[in-house]
Amino acid sequence: MKGQLYLIPNTLGESPIERNLPQDTIDIIRSIKHFVVENVRSARRFLKKVDKNIDIDDLTFFVLDKHTNPNDIPGFLKPAYNGNKLGLLSEAGCPGVADPGADVVKLAHENKVQVIPLVGPSSILLSVMASGLNGQSFAFNGYIPLKKGEVGKHIKHLEERSIREKQTQLFIEAPYRNIKVLQEILAACRPQTRLCIACDITLETEFIQTKTIAQWKSKLPEINKRPAIFLILG
Template sequence: MKGQLYLIPNTLGESPIERNLPQETIDIIRSIKYYVVENIRTARRFLKKVDKSIEIDELTFYVLDKHTNPNDIPGFLKPINDGRHLGLLSEAGCPIVADPGADVVSLAHTQKIRIIPLVGPSSILLSVMASGLNGQSFAFNGYLPLKKGEVGKHIKHLEERSIREKQTQLFIEAPYRNMKLLQELINACRPQTRLCIACDITLETEYIQTKTIAQWKGKIPDINKRPAIFLILG
């Protein structure tokens, strides 16, 4: 009998496990001995935070990152075919969403493996919930282009799409570039466009605020090097 593939959420930062994961998710994590992870060191730290009694040396980790050879991925599912459960663990938030791992899940589907997504925090959904913007229609766009001169153009494109489709547009940036992106948003967007800045979601330092671009001018919060997600609605 085959095992199952569990999609395991992580916390969004150094917030308490019990605030982010229900007991059933914690119990399942305790029972799994095989994991697909992006980084073994941070995965070990997370598992010890879930339960200090977990014997890390008894676990097997498969690394899935930008250096992973695609030909190695089928081997990650061997424990499942041997009747063991496998956990696909995110670095932060929910697996697959703005996170690697889709190839593992896709392959599991072709092998008729049961895939079970577990409950946990998602910065995308939590920010939409708290933004006051359109939660009936929204699109996550990941990272914006890095090339000089392209960021402002892409922001204008997303703003136009937001106006045309009445759709909230979400995107993220590397934390150390947050302030630069905010300035690009102020410069590129129309004064009446609404911008939500959602930073440190689920942490004690959580900051979520929605204002028009005109209202943000000259009053940008310092979110340098803090995990954030940005939402606009024209």
């Protein structure tokens, strides 16, 4: 009998495990001995936060990142083929959502390994919930293009799509580029377009506010080098 692939959410920053994960999720994590992770060091640190008594040396880790050879990925599922529990752990938030883990989940389905998503934080869903924008129709667009001259054009395209489809558009940027992207948003979008900035979600420094572009121009928030999601609705 084959095992199961558990999709394990991670905290969104240095916040207490008990604030982010229900007890059932914690109990399941404790029972898993094989993990697919993006970074072994941060995965070990997370697991020790879950339970300081976990024997890290007794665990097996498979690394899935941008350097992973696609031909190696099928081998990651061997523990599940042998009847063991396999955990897919994201660096932050939920595996398979804006995350390379989707490739492992795809193979699990193809090979009839049961896939079980566990409850935990998703910055995408939490930001939509708190934005007051359209939660019936929204799209996550990942990172903004980095090529010079394309940032403003891309944001304008997302605003037009938002207006046309009445759909909230979400996107992110590397924390150190937050201010630059915010300036591009304010320059590209219409005054009446609503913009939600959701920063440090679930942390003590959490900041979530929605205003029109015109209102944001009067005072910019301090979000430099802080994980943030931007949501617009024209």
